[in-house]
Amino acid sequence: MELTWLKYTLLVDRKIEDLFVGELLDSPYTLGWVEPQIEILTTENGYDYAENTEGPVIVYLFEKIEDSEEEHVARLHSYISHWADAVSVNQVERVAEEHDSWQEEFREVRIGEWWIAPSWTTTEEVLAAQNVLWIDPGAAFGTGYHGTTQDILKLLQERSPAGKRVMDIGAGSGILSLFCVKSGAAKPVWAVDINPQSDYQIRVNGANNHVDEQDVEILIGDAAEPSLQAELPEQVDLILVNIGGDEDVEMLPVVEERLVQGGQVILSGIVTWNRDHVVDAYQQAGFSLITERASEEWVTILMEKA
Template sequence: MERTWIKYTLLVDRDIEETFVGEVLESPYTLGWVEPQIEILTTENGYDYAENTEGPVIVYLFEPIQDSREEHEARLRAYIGPWGEAVSVDQAEAVAEEHDSWREEFREVRVGDWWIAPSWTMSEELQQADNVLWIDPGAAFGTGYHGTTQDILKLLQEWTPRGKRVLDIGAGSGILSLFCVKNGAAKPVWAVDINPQSDYQIRVNGANNQLADEDVRILIGDASDPAVQAALPAEVDLILLNIGGDEDVEMLPVVDKHLAREGQVILSGIVEWNRDHVVAAYERAGFSLVAEKRSDEWVTVYMERGEVLA
């Protein structure tokens, strides 16, 4: 018989997010996931999104239905009561237990000479493959399905990261960082993301690929924040940026500060109508275009530091 659960959507002040989640993990409730509130924006370059850094984060809790709906909700309100206004219930709904059916949505994908696959994939072809990167979906962005991620992976196969010091900005699930480690990049590869869930997901995916925790150095925060920059290595040979065209340009000072004199940068998350703006900004900063890939409206460019244009 299929069980029914109550799915609670809570709004939690980000100042107490870590403490609240820690307590939930010790409670009778099942933690689903945590995500920021996202605002959809319309810009002159098309659609974009931005994280609402002022408002609360969204926390999803689950509880199997055993009593009346009213009794369940009364117990939840009593549980979150000590948190006062810092935690509130936005929504409660009954949902069917899904077991592992959601896993069917995530299947292996071939990218160049590599397979990207969830750790539970059992296909015979993958068991015999030499090049497999095991990436499980989670609360951090990056499963290998998006064209921008795939195009970066293709460029990394054409222009190997072997022996290079790598900085991955907007690392998400760690797919690019881990790929670089498995392809001979200097250790540690540095992974930066604003999403606190990235730390956990990168460690999970690192373990999936039999890599040590110290192979990837994870920093949570905005790479342009002085405190985060102070923790970064003084110099790297390759910087990966897959955060959006305008954001790639905004990150230019960070790239300029931390990239070696003859270093390379891969820029993605660029929509085709914003491509010239991004490339021109980097060319003015002394970069030259080496290679380019496109997937639908998305553009990914590989650039190398060269002579500054007059």
């Protein structure tokens, strides 16, 4: 595959971000996207992340190669020179010309009796399979690759959600909500996420799976906030919470209030060193541990409301 584009990674002072991006729209460069710098943290309760609000933002530019790489880079330095130290080139790399080359990073994965695959998959085994969930990557978390998602899907296959009223907290791309719909859960399945991008991504993936929009009720916001709780279903039989150990505990009041007696909750996003903290909190609230799964340092727990 011929590599004919240059990808530039720039560091841009956030104070001039809007001005710089506006200028790029009339430049010979193709603007890819802008993102903040994210720091991955390891806390005593697991993994977390924080946006670096003091440092520069990251801007990605693309340019088709027509001269030597050195000439292109020299012209870019000249182009940004009037911004002085507010804009700098952090990395230059060659990338494939095809706009869909990034799709090669996302392949189908088999989880139990189901395949999770992007919509462009051409693998004959997947196309011939009876149980396929078509999930495209996007700005919302959830492609099926992460151990927590896979372990929840395995538990859902062992204990079918068919006929159950389901609420999915931390729905992300909608992978778990859509799985429940396709597995016969009561409609609608409630998909809750704090990320506004989830609304669009769930609708896209729902269409990919021929799921009617009314089959998934999407709520954007924090399920722990009173303003959103008024929109939650009054009672459900199964709650999925796949966000993080501390967040799982923060959702305990919501789970207690909305889960029927004898109902079950699947808690994930937990790491081994935070597992006991989560289990103890729920057991003290009257929940019993049914089973659990582990993938590397990640733990997924199924509990029942006594």
